[in-house]
Amino acid sequence: MRKLLNVELERKSVSEFKGATKTPVIIVLDNVRSLNNVGSVFRTADAFLVESVYLCGITGCPPNKEIQKTALGSTESVSWKYFKTTLDAVNDLKENNFNVYAIEQAESAIMLNNFMPGKRQKLAVIFGNEVKGVQQEVIDACTDVIEIPQVGTKHSLNIAVSVGIVMWDLFQKVV
């Protein structure tokens, strides 16, 4: 099978992206340290046409050379907002009728495969710091916790990989 050329990929222009009906998901980054991870999250957000990315606390914001290295231009298409604390972001989301889910390993978390949102349901998913994960006080403010089931020795996926897994899963469920 012949690989497609870039011109055959039916990629949206930035203005088509801005004008398109979005996947009704907001990705929230709770104090993510690595700028490479932030850039990679933008690239995934672009691929799945997400509503917005909320960058909180110490999470770096565009424009930034390190973010650009892995974002490869997707900070131009994907909308984003900065919040001083992740709790501020959660409160803002709740006021705007989003259900807010922490992606974590917690008591009675919903396994990702069992999470069944309705089509077009507005939801936000929070991913935590590389070492500390999502803060407990942020989890306490969430609607619920979703867990990516893991069966190995580490139970510690890279945060950009976790965003990819959750977005692919939700993209199929809410669009």
Add this chain to the structure above:
Amino acid sequence: MRKLLNVELERKSVSEFKGATKTPVIIVLDNVRSLNNVGSVFRTADAFLVESVYLCGITGCPPNKEIQKTALGSTESVSWKYFKTTLDAVNDLKENNFNVYAIEQAESAIMLNNFMPGKRQKLAVIFGNEVKGVQQEVIDACTDVIEIPQVGTKHSLNIAVSVGIVMWDLFQKVV
């Protein structure tokens, strides 16, 4: 909801991992340049208990300090093999009755959501170089091509993120 402590995660020991029935998937890396990406792939492979990772061509192999930075020890649990060329790996896999799929954007590729392998089906998935993707001659030797549908401006997911997406999808379908 209370976050779980590390001791509560029911993580396998390395020897439990080695002895466990694996997810019957082999991840093949076709000339992946970034050692950080290789490490991250090992971490994902550990999380989903994959059979093995095949490292081909210029793809770096453990032990390696840069791989270790993102693998975080998962090179101890996950089995791997090096092949001088990716075609050698494909031929080896076919001789061992694996169906081999390139993850690419190609003419009449199967969309990932439409790919329906049977339970316990032995399959291998090939991920390409960060810039060039999977080589055309490798694609030509594959059983078929699987594409991750993308609807943004770039159509270019990070390779470690792509591995996460495909592994989460296949983990639910073949286990």
